[in-house]
Amino acid sequence: MISLLTVSFLGALDHTVVATSLATIAGDLGAVQQMSWVIVSYTLASTVMLPVLGKLGDLLGVRLVFLASLVLFLVASLFCGLAQDITQLAIARVGQGIGSAGLHLMPQTIIGSVVAPRDRPRILSVIGAAFPIAILVGPLVGGLITDAWGWRWVFWVNIPVGIVALVLAVIAVPHVPGRSGRRFDIAGALVLGVSITALVLAASWASVGGVGMPVVVAAVIALLALAVFIAIELRVGEPLVPLHHFANRTILICIVLSTVIGVGLFSVVSYVPTYIQMAYRTSATVSGLVPIATVFGMLVSTLFTGWLASRSGRYRPFPIIGTTVAAAGLLIMAFLPPGLPLWVPMAVMFLVGIGTGAFMNLLVAVAQSAAPRSDTGSVTATVSLVRQIGSTTATAVVGGLIGAGVAAGLPAGLDAATLTPAVVHASSAAVQAQVAALYSAVLAPIFIGLAIAYAVGIVAALLLPDRRLSDHLEPEPAPTAETAVV
Known part of the structure; x- marks a missing residue:
């Protein structure tokens, strides 16, 4: 340990x-x-x-x-x-x-x-x-x-x-x-590497310069490589990502919930400090308290729910409660008016962290328990990979939406290319109020969209089989009826 x-x-x-x-x-x-x-x-x-x-x-x-x-x-x-x-x-x-x-x-x-x-x-x-x-x-x-x-x-x-x-x-x-003695899937690794590389580059370029021709080309390459990768995985004897994982309902739902975390929280947390500086007119140091509250909520929740799940052996209630709490927190963030005391968004994002932490690490344990021991590494990697890809892609989308929305609504005299919290804080009270209202208006539909992502997670969590985690480490779990296609 x-x-x-x-x-x-x-x-x-x-x-x-x-x-x-x-x-x-x-x-x-x-x-x-x-x-x-x-x-x-x-x-x-x-x-x-x-x-x-x-x-x-x-x-x-x-x-x-x-x-x-x-x-x-x-x-x-x-x-x-x-x-x-x-x-x-x-x-x-x-x-x-x-x-x-x-x-x-x-x-x-x-x-x-x-x-x-x-x-x-x-x-x-x-x-x-x-x-x-x-x-x-x-x-x-x-x-x-x-x-x-x-x-x-x-x-x-x-x-x-x-x-x-x-x-x-x-x-x-x-x-x-x-x-x-088993052959490693070199072709699958190379093609998946091309797909992920193209996707990450497309997301990075989109977050910096918007959607242009390089972004479109990279996205097309990512999709084509993904299609080739799936075709390879269906043919090889030892696939890099065993596609039968996606036919197992427990593993599939864990993958969906892991994607929800990447899309619903990790994509926006890096933009929250700027939002707080602009909408709540705080310094950079003070604005960092909001993501800290989020992460602290995750820390407390993941330790507590991990202990509870091991004690009871049951895991289904935690993703149901967690996705519901996180969705509610993001929805509240969407309707918070600017200018409230800082403890209000801190408390709300702490709630989002509590909800996410309730099932973030639990997903790995549940997915591992549903897979053969011989596939422990690949199923663990798949759960982590989809979260990372979901976060990378959604971060680019969120950043692009914020940039476009702010540029379109800025008061006269302010340039989006050189806009910083220091520039806004040095402006008149009227301009500060306008920028605060603008950031709230731009972020509100984004928070609603992320709440919808967690709502999808609620539906997925409700479909999770209600079982107990085994007390014993079996040499090789026998196939169950759950391996049938959902």
Whole structure:
């Protein structure tokens, strides 16, 4: 537990720490215009490699993939700190992203391989707590390290912590045999990589420059590659993403609910601080309290519901209650008038975090319990992959809608291209009131749309089979009637 939690926290912390230091890094390397590639290269590599590492874990054994991911992450962190230009840094970040995907995925897979289904929610909630904790402390840690030692130590600080985690992992993580001798689906991995890469690039370009020809071309390539990937998976003997997962009602609903989280919450949380600064006329520091409240709600809820699910063995009530609470919170956000005390949106987004945390990590345990043990890695990767893709795509859509809506309604004298909270706060009270009303009007239908996404999750959760998690770790679950197509 200590080993897996340390590694999970290390991987989760890296992304949030670097985000705080991004402007300093780009300025020092003289590449402010290309600084987005520091994030894009990392996100792209980690997303593409999720299904690949999940399958390799099933075939080669999760311990080997886990240790290899950790070593790669540490080596890449060293080269990130040594980078002399933005190209070197972006390449090193690709290695970091691949390693980070393993640090995120393999602890969950290991738990699914060696822990009885009923105990998994409690343990996965503790492992999963690394993500919200990293969001809470990452920006502060990144800022302190950058100011005290320089941005290179944002990457190098991973090394001593990672070495301790590696020693713990070598000692403590058990050997779980894979299915060696089976052929890896190279064609499927390449085609899915093309599809995910094109989708992530399309989403990134759309969020920056709107929908243009490059975005359309990338989206078409993503769809065509996805179609080819499905055709490949139907023919190969050891598919990268076993499509029979989608014929299992429990796994399918877990996949839908995971997508709902990516679309319904992760897509908007990065825009909430700007919304709060504009609509509630706060400083950047104060506006950060709202996403902190959201993440704190997720942390409390995921630990509590994980404990409850393991104690009772039942899991169905939690996604039903969670999606309902989150949908209600987003709907309330849509109708909040600007100018209310800051504690009001904090309380509402805390409610959204409570609802999301109620089932976020539980989905992994439920999906694992419904899949054969030989597919633990691939089913865990699939649940994580759809959340990541849903978040990436929806973030681009939300960003485009906000940008277009604000540009169309700005008061005379303000330019959308140079609009910052500081510019608005320096304007007259009348202009500030207009901008606040504009942001509320633009964000209201977006919050409603995200609430509808969670409403879809309510329907999916109601269709989840009402079963108990088993007390025993069976060698290989026998096929059940649930494997029939829904």
